[in-house]
Amino acid sequence: MYKIISCTLVVIFHVSLTTGNSPKYVYYDRNTFSSLQCDQCPPGTFVKQDCTAERSTECAPCPYRHYADQWNSDRDCQFCSAVCKELQVVKQECNSTNNRLCVCIDGFFLDVEFCLSHGECPPGSGVVQPGTPDSNTVCGECPKGTFSNVTSATAPCQRHTNCKKRGLNVARKGSSMYDTVCQEESSRSCEIDVTLCEEALFRFPDNPTNWLSVLVQRLPYTTSQQIDLIKQIYNSEEQPFYLFKLYKSQNKEYDSFKRLIQDIDVCEKGVLKHVGHLNVTVKHLVTLMQSLPGNPINKEDIKTTVKSCTRPKQILKLLSLWRNKNEGDTIKALKELKTNQLEKPLRRQMKKLGHFLNSVSMYRLYQKIILEMNGNQTQLMKLDTL
Numbered sequence: 001m002y003k004i005i006s007c008t009l010v011v012i013f014h015v016s017l018t019t020g021n022s023p024k025y026v027y028y029d030r031n032t033f034s035s036l037q038c039d040q041c042p043p044g045t046f047v048k049q050d051c052t053a054e055r056s057t058e059c060a061p062c063p064y065r066h067y068a069d070q071w072n073s074d075r076d077c078q079f080c081s082a083v084c085k086e087l088q089v090v091k092q093e094c095n096s097t098n099n100r101l102c103v104c105i106d107g108f109f110l111d112v113e114f115c116l117s118h119g120e121c122p123p124g125s126g127v128v129q130p131g132t133p134d135s136n137t138v139c140g141e142c143p144k145g146t147f148s149n150v151t152s153a154t155a156p157c158q159r160h161t162n163c164k165k166r167g168l169n170v171a172r173k174g175s176s177m178y179d180t181v182c183q184e185e186s187s188r189s190c191e192i193d194v195t196l197c198e199e200a201l202f203r204f205p206d207n208p209t210n211w212l213s214v215l216v217q218r219l220p221y222t223t224s225q226q227i228d229l230i231k232q233i234y235n236s237e238e239q240p241f242y243l244f245k246l247y248k249s250q251n252k253e254y255d256s257f258k259r260l261i262q263d264i265d266v267c268e269k270g271v272l273k274h275v276g277h278l279n280v281t282v283k284h285l286v287t288l289m290q291s292l293p294g295n296p297i298n299k300e301d302i303k304t305t306v307k308s309c310t311r312p313k314q315i316l317k318l319l320s321l322w323r324n325k326n327e328g329d330t331i332k333a334l335k336e337l338k339t340n341q342l343e344k345p346l347r348r349q350m351k352k353l354g355h356f357l358n359s360v361s362m363y364r365l366y367q368k369i370i371l372e373m374n375g376n377q378t379q380l381m382k383l384d385t386l
Ligand SMILES: *[C@@H]1O[C@H](CO)[C@@H](O)[C@H](O)[C@H]1NC(C)=O
Pocket: 044, 092, 095, 096, 097, 098
């Protein structure tokens, strides 16, 4: 009983292997003058002997370093490729069914014949599809709300930091090239980012000085990365403020610099004289902030500022918050302030402050500082041509 079954199985197996699934090829048998349908040989083998009317095709395994990757009627197998190309490594060694498979090394892809290095996506765009051994990197411009500040073959665009989620304020909105900069509890720290005097100095009307180049020329080479970062983050109108900060941090030791700081201090004291003695309430300050153009500072921030800053600094801090929020020109805003809603003493003082920041004494300060930054030998005129 068992014997019969196993015998049947063998027969079935034989049939399916040789006649069931195998593709055929036509062979003309010269001995019998007949045309035969022979079985092809499976991958890894070649035809050692064609079939006859009595027996099926005889296949033999491919010899060492040869392969056949298809069903075939070939008399021999193909040679495996001997070596890989430049910048390639063996991914799969040759065996009887596959040729040796070479791929470009990491970071390279095959472009027709040669391995080329994966392209890098410049700042403002990110990797959408990383390169493979067969395909180049695919870059895409960073969509709204994302950025990339690096040149990279791997880095995708990243989401802008969500300041609100962290309980922080936005100090500077992000772009496709740089991240949003958050400001820590801005209304709580009384530190002022850019003072009115610095603004007045660098925004002097009909400004003949190219502050950007003056400042950059006076900054040491070692700060070039910081300079680049400033240029990346801030628009050209704002860059002088932050370059000047950098300049200040680099020149604390020098006498001419100390004179410069003294001059600016004189100006800062003048500013305080105008606003320091004002007895203003939150309500007054809300009105003042609403009289400025652009996005107003909200009441919460005003309340916090009043709580945490001493009176002389309150108004200055709020103006600084306004400037940051609007990327605004405070000097111009003070000049164009809509004062009709303001309380009389406040109105008067804000007008005076506006005049002070556009006055002749500011012009003198401006000239002095140019001379000091430039050294006494250099002519003022020379700056115009920079
Ligand atoms: C040859 O290599 C390929 C790829 O690794 C594998 O799929 C195949 O089974 C191998 N053939 C033999 C006969 O070992």
